[in-house]
Amino acid sequence: MLLALPIYNKTERVPLTDALDRIAARDFFALLPYPPFTRSPFDGYAFRSADTFSASEEHPAVLEINQEIPCGVMPVSPVSNGYAAKILTGAPVPEGADVILKFEDTLFSDKDVRIFAPQKPNTNIIKTGEDFSVGTLLVKGGTVITPAVLGIFASQGIAEIEVFTRPVVSIINTGTELIKPGKPVEPAKIYNNSMYTLQGYLRDFGADFLDGGIVEDDIAKINAAIEATFDASDMIVTTGGASVGDYDCALRAAEQAGGDILFWKTDMKPGGSMLAYTLRGKLVLALSGSPGAAALGLLYIALPYIRKLCGRADVISEVCTVRLKNDYKKDSPKLRLIRGYLSIEVGNAYFIENKSQGSGDISSLSRCDLLAEIPAGSPPLAAGALVRAYRI
Secondary structure, eight states: OGGGSOOOOOEEEEEGGGOTTOBBOSOEEOSSOBSSSOBOSSSEEEEOGGGGTTOOSSSOEEEEEEEEEOTTOOOSSOOOTTEEEEEOTTOBOOTTOOEEEEGGGSEEOSSEEEEOSOOOTTBSOBOTTSSBOTTOEEEOTTOBOOHHHHHHHHHTTOOEEEEEOOOEEEEEEEOTTEEOTTSOOOTTOEEOOHHHHHHHHHHHHTOEEEEEEEEOSOHHHHHHHHHHHHTTOSEEEEESOOSSSTTOOHHHHHHHHTOEEEEEOOSEETTOOOEEEEETTEEEEEEOSSHHHHHHHIIIIIHHHHHHHHTOSOOSOOEEEEEESSOBOSOBSSEEEEEEEEEEETTEEEEEEOSOOSTTOOGGGTTOSEEEEEOTTBOOBOTTOEEEEEEO
16 A cells, blocks of 8 residues: 555765665666776786697697786787787787686796697687676666675766665654653653664665654644654654554544545554554654564565665565474464564574564564564464565
């Protein structure tokens, strides 16, 4: 449902040195072949294979050295019959040469080189465009720019590239009990950790975040905080107040603000207490006030939309099938999301459940690269049972 919402990505140009982990805004095709010229893979001698067809241990081919070609320097002349060029790694191969032989496979002096066996044409030659030719699609729009992609752009002489502008997601934490880290702890208060967890995930996904602060459980104050961040945000996330208690204000705040409700509550545990609505074309996602549940709601429900908001082509999380390493001893009347990690053992992919799976628990997120699904209606599952899991 969230992926169906219209998104209007903006772009900007950034220096290549600032482009790591950004999202390429368009397809990029090779402007130059790579390598850009035929070159040597190692230090040795370049010559014509035809000059060695009768070479043997007893009667080696003796070729006069007519030049030395260091890396970064063009050959001064072709290699003709009876001649060889001393060549260093990465240097351009002179015209006429179709073989390069390592120094250690020859006997050489300052004036000539001896070859003791026939050589095949086109041996040890790195051809122009051997990696890719002009017009090759090198980077697709929506691709995350990795170190390798940076190198590809650099190979084309590109110093500045077009990327999608990072979307800004504001986070507003609701709850009279919340206090900021750094302040003295107070009775009946708890440090606000959801903001730091959620903004960390958002940055990891490719978004920037705006701290909308901590707001009391009050409809007017919640909507005022949303309005305060609205113009600067592409999406708004709130935590707390998404359930049905006396102090749960998210739904009433959305209705009072004139939001278009997309859904309220999902049939999953933890994280099912959430609300999604649009307000003047922007998505507002109200997550659970429990930190673990809020993180699961963001990861399981909102992540594809956030990736789309960032301009990524791969919006859907990778899905894998893994075996439970240990028994899962609970019934699952609803879909359960289990935090854990992947372990490869003797060729099998196992899911190892982290401890502390409660809605309010946060320690199980610290070593979590998989979210396993236990389908609704499942009985307890034995170790070895196959389950679907999502990479995060």
